Amino acid sequence: MPVIEEGASRRRGARFRQGLLGLGVGLLGLFVADAVHLRNPPLAGESLGDVFVPDPAVAGLVSLGFGAVVSDFYWLQAIQAAGGDVRITPELGAHLGQLIDVVTTLNPWVDHPYRFAGIWLTQSEQNVRTANRLLRRGIEKHPDDWRNHYYLGFNHFFYLLENAEAAEVLEGASRLAGAPRYLPRLAARLKSESADLEVASVFLQELLRGAQGEAARESYRSALDEIEIEQRARQLDGARVRFRELEGRDIETVDELTRGATPLLGALPSPEPSSLPASLRRGSEWIVDPSDNRIVSTYYGKRYQLHVPASDRERAEGWAREKELREAAGR
Amino acid sequence: MTGSLHRIWPIATNTVREAVRHRLLYTLLFFAVTMIGFAVLIASLSYVEGERIIQDIGLASIRLFSVGIAIFVGIGLIHGEVDRRTIYTILAKPVTRAEFLLGKFFGLLLTVWLQLLLMGLAFVLVSLSVGAPLDWGYAAALFLVGIELMVIVAVATLFSSFSTPMLSAFFTLGIYALGHLSRNLYFLGQEAEVDSVRRAATLLYRVLPDLETFNVSIQAVHGLPIPASEVAWAVLYGLAYTTALLSLAIYIFHRRDLE
């Protein structure tokens, strides 16, 4: 019997050593395979669909408390897929959206992946909507970080032509520590686009009252100044329209609005902000910009409006039309 | 009571001695430390949040390998003693079965805590070398991993007290997996339309350990607050659950024929 016992324990030992050897060889194989794999990284376009992307809820269930590393794994996949000189097709964008969805479901406290979605998911309205959903998740988890708000607002404004939403998001962001000073102005500009300068002005004044520190106040003041000038410019626009009705021709110079048999205006409003100290005044004037035939103050040199590339603008308008059509069909 | 301690302690220290003279432990420890170091390489693939990824992988490795060690040493804990008949001479001494079982439990617990300490040290060294943040949150996370290990060791002890190593490994891994699922299953169950399903989900959640209670590694890595009260409740929960498991193990082990 003892001989058998010793034999059994020796066999156990042998099995154990074999098991270890197997494990070691397996890991080594994995290591080598990975090294080879990483030396020749697949093209991102080709890698689309290479990795099984689980349903985020299921992934959360099966990661058994190891959500953070599984999240990291899919994050590295996302970086690989988007990296290099790869044109992001709408399909690849959607794939990235799935990856980031898993990444941020498994570990909602990640930081950069939310903005990664904001940067890369721009190829279709669907992708932008996905990006916005992810950004909102990021805002929920990092409510004090202005950057996710900023990207979300930008998406609403730039890709979806939803200025009201954009302004709303940016207003939220502008209150946060570390937010850039131009955010309130941007929000206000969005409001001006929706022709609600009055609201933007009130909003900025409110922010100005609550602002901490001179730098912040200064940024609110300058935004208010721009709105003041824009309001005056619109007043002049109105006068110009009536001038055309009365005279049957357009103005040559802005001065013409104060001249003639019945001057439309007693005097031109100041082309410079009223808060500007006398020492900084530099004799700006109202002119008709020859490039777009609009009335501008030489103080700013252009009207108060965000610059939007035509191609994107067209695309966005196209989506807006599609959306209207869909809604019409829905009704 | 002190008499019991005098008998439990030699069994426990002997169990530690057996484990530390076992090669498997060093192998797993080696892999764990390698993984923690390997994290630096993996993290370099990401252009942002590299330190966070290093720490994610580091803490996950610690949890994975320490649970691995707990299970693979724990499953044969009692069975090996019966199988090799070393238990005969011990129980012929004035040692009760409860004392023997507790001695084995504490011995294994000390072993896994010891290697948790070593892995934690490797984690700290790697974090320092890459300049990743370190604060008390990490200590709390590692401490709660230790409490989770206590529960896992108790689960392994329970199954080992009446089952073969193979089955024990299967059961203990199952409990480990379900323990990390139980909270989600509970929430899923509560959404069910049927009343009995909701009740079953609640019952299951009460019976199974909720191991996510001990998982604050994400909070640690992201610098989120880990309230002391939360840690204290987790410890209390772990202790209560462990006590329940060990009581059951002792009850079963007392009634068992040691053939």
Place this chain on the structure above:
Amino acid sequence: MGLSSMTDRPREIVRVDGLVKNFRPGLGLRSKRVLHGVSFAVREGEIFGFVGPNGAGKTTTLKVLMGLIRPTSGRASILGCDVGEAGFRQHIGFLPENPYFYPFLTGREILRFYARLCGVESSLLAGRVNDLLALVRLEHASDERLSTYSKGMLQRIGIAQALIHDPEVAFLDEPMSGLDPIGRKDIRDIILRLKAAGKTVFMNTHILSDVEMICDRVAIIVKGRIRYEGPIREFLREDELRSDIVLARLSGETSRELGERFSTTIQTVGERVEVQVKDGQLQSFLEAALGAGADILSVTPNRVSLEHIFLEAVEEGEKADAGAGRGGGGTP
């Protein structure tokens, strides 16, 4: 110890009454009865042999006594305590069959371990360990790991751990099986020394020569039933026990005469004369032979007769089993 008896009769150290043990080999399988109402008693100061063939239920009985398994029915007590309790274990030592110890410990470490379990005070511990190492003659290997020990060394370290706390009773399961003749003598000597020190020894064995040499009383168990309990001499029925004698320088006439007088057959092989006589007549035969001027070359107790008796008991047991229609059990 307030346990000593007030009567003249030696006190009973072990008492077993109607022990029954069923084993369930597996889920759903019919349970198997291994002990069929085993009863016997061990008295203070004796070496008690629990004898039977392999699979008779010796180890099962001993496991019940050690509290390792629970009897299906019946009672067993040691030093007046039920075996389910742990208190009396301070006073007993146990050597299992083919003992196996933590191979990663040294001889000294394992003895220290058991001594601490028995609550041996730390001031006495080192001395006690050294005493036991000396008793089993393992001082030279005391700091080597048990994984390097031979079978005989393990058996001796097993005895040492059983006696580490100086128990009143030692339970030894097959203490001499698998050992070489020198090893067996070593163990025999230790057992006899225990008896000399007033200890009681309970010994499981299937080796009859050991029983005959050292046991005071025996219980014979066959297929889970006790066939005999009493002094070894009575069991052996001394009139049937014989010795082989080899003589030289014995004339043919004298040998015939001796053969008639002791009613035995005398064989002459060349110069040598071989004769078998009953043990009761051994002394007078030898005196007569010496008186006739013969040389006595050897006197060997004849074991064949003992084996024969033993086999008879086993056969009886089988017949009884066939009658009862029950299968006996192997030791699990």
